[in-house]
Amino acid sequence: MSLTLALAIGSTAVSVMGSMSAAKAAKREAALQRRQIEAEKKMGRLRALQEHNIRLSNLQTFLDTNQAIGGISGRDTSQDRSLRALTQKAKTDMATEVGRARVQELATIAKLSSAQQMATERGRNRARAFRYQAYSSLISGGMKANSLSGSSDPYYHGGT
Secondary structure, three states: OOHHHHHHHHHHHHHHHHHHHHHHHHHHHHHHHHHHHHHHHHHHHHHHHHHHHHHHHHHHHHHHHHHHHHHHOOOOOOOOHHHHHHHHHHHHHHHHHHHHHHHHHHHHHHHHHHHHHHHHHHHHHHHHHHHHHHHHHHHHHHHHHHHHOOOOOOOOOOOO
């Protein structure tokens, strides 16, 4: 075997191994991105829950304050129309705000889920491209090695 033929075979092997390694790396990178996005989704849910708890705490503080004002002023909060209206308005506003926040949370989670799917597809496509690159290197290296071995017949295997 000539030095040139050995170098062509070695070059092909290195190219194939590099492409296959890059394919595995693309899959690992996609898996990492998916895990990071999953962590983001969990943090988003936690943040939404914390904000919800803060809203409920603020509402309870308002209701307690309203009741205290009614007690200090000698007005019964269940009978006084203006205090009842304030309480009802606060509860209605809170329900609207909670609903909006929930829709926003769902939209954010959906966006992150979509990004997760895109990361998976991107990784799969990159891995496939690297495998095709490896196959191409293998075929081109085989053709180069065949031409360097001196045979003009591409199907010649040195035998019979």
